Amino acid sequence: MNQTTNSKLPKRFLTEKTFQGYFFEDFEINQQLIHGTPRTITSGDISLYIALTGSQHLLNCAETVAQACGFKRLPIDNLLLFHIAFGKTVPDISLNAVANLGYANCRFSSPIFAGDTISVTSKVIGLKENSNGKTGIVYVHSIAKNQHDTTVVEWKRWVMVHKKTPSAPMGIDHIPDLESSVTINQNLIPDDLNFDNFSSDWTACKHRLTHYQVGEIINHRQGMTINDSDHSLATRLYQNNARVHFDQHMMSQSAAGKRLVYGGHIMSLCRAITHSGLANGLWLTAINGGAHLNPSFAGDTVYAASIILDKGHFDNREDIGWLRLKTYGFKNIDEETINELMMEPEQLRISKQCVLELDYTLLMPN
Template sequence: MTQQDNYLSTPSGLFFEDFKLGQELIHGVPRTISEGDVSLYIALTGSRFALNCAETVARSAGFYGIPVDNLLVFHMAFGKTVNDISLNAVANLGYAEVLFNTPVFTQDTLEVTSKVIGLKENSNGKTGIVYVHSVATNQHHQVVLSFKRWVMVHKRDLHTHMETPVIPELLDVVDSEQQVVPKNLDLKLWKEHYSDHQLRADEFKPGDILFHRDGITLNDSEHSMATRLYQNNARVHFDQHMMDNTHTGKRLVFGGHIISLCRALSYNGLGNGLWLSAIHGGTHANPSYAGDTIYCQSKILEVKQFNRRDDMALVRIQSLGIKNNTPDNMEYLSKVDNGRTRYHSDVVLDIDYSVLMRR
């Protein structure tokens, strides 16, 4: 470096004290989803839900083409928000009120905006929790999905303090009346072999539990590639040199990748759960790292008739992601202690969602 060199600072992202209640953020880099994106997503997750795999199947169900998997849409929308919201995050903590409004197809373009709806400084004075409501729209200005999430973010100045926390009220369950049946979706012509002759909605009852048997081991290259696919540039997922100075010394696997792996694993048993309509809530209970093997167990919470349809029902499911263990070897998965849910150290995900399932 010479005396003539002038080094400019690059954007460092927002720290906790930079966020203001009601602040609106218009996120950069709109994203057009391609067939390549869809193929890579399948390669990275192994998802087999037939509606997202074959044009003949999608057309038989009333679509003009293959709809993009709603979780891929969610992760891409999430990725748009990272540069403004969670570039300096310690961890993304959870989700609520995730609602899928409009099907997305390849060549659709997503743009995302967010509003800060809550702020809470943590007792250690080093971090705080930021709550946001994000909305993704397509090129026709239609709302594709909306979601709320909360993330733990580092403070820049440890001497500044927030006097009054604001914690938003979040719905435990997205009302069924708000959940959307995609226009023209019709499962009357569905063939049994499309989804491997699996159980239909009418064959489930609340309380049924399915352990989905298969496991997927997290590879460094695959979880990194998945996170790049969503253009999520949070440093904790990529910068090993930075993570060398943490207590684990490892890069964190993006929690969204764990969600997609659990959804893919759940095909074995829930293959007729064709359309993800809402995520009521989600918690990343413990971190995951490369080398961990992820398993999934699901519990049926509710089966209900939906919009007076006789070809599909609305099924609410709780799925738990488990690393390096199986439920039969665990004393408990979660328990309530002093009014708080505490998870076994091997439970990495607790997600509560609804799907439209064949009857």
């Protein structure tokens, strides 16, 4: 066998085949982004999501109950759908992010089931340069569709992104108008969903829509400590490859000094915690707005409390109503301090122990 001699080895040279993600300068208003790698969601994803978050929400746990409420099969948890769809956008939008700052106008338009495949596109709707000349904020509108080209979820978000080359601000300041909430109408109800046959025995919770009052505060009490392995595995489940969640060598040189927990994982933990007190909030139909107020890290213990903002009924639907609420996520805090902060809204958002503010709408049996 002939061996290649050193003299015949090819000349070595470096190339840039790898995609480094977009920096702030790479974005343009009305730019359309088609995100790669469509994803078929499986029953294994459902099981792993429950294992990583502790979610107990009924319609996503018991197929017999889902069928009794009108679905043909067990629907995918809408937050799992959101995180997977969100993960599709990360390589283009968030790979060079400092932090994801907030969400608005998230509508879950159609339920999906194991075996469905989703693909995602985004449109740049706003750009704002920061005064430090190192970063800017990118606003996008993302849409996820299934294999039948049906929109299943869409949302708007804004994210702080590094500049490729720090420079003096150029006056880029285009902030989009964002609605304060998702319009509540019957389009928020999945076509097959019906609570006529609902039994409170299924959730072991007697509280239905009539039992909640506007202004009511619920301290959900239970806490979950974030494990390094759990938040890493959850973020991989969503195929979110943002460097701030995985690259400890890079993050050791940052102000935080360690990897950030994906904010969506905090959303899911808080939603799981709210089962105690909101077990009959069976269907997450919209996220009106949300913000990650402070970072979370492995070792933090997460708690949640909610305030009821509004509630109501749908025309010609005696079985189902809606509940709008705002859930706050906290870290490393005692129950009494949570209660005090929930009664003082001006202190709540500036507390270093408050990590999440999430305004959303649930569908609930009347």
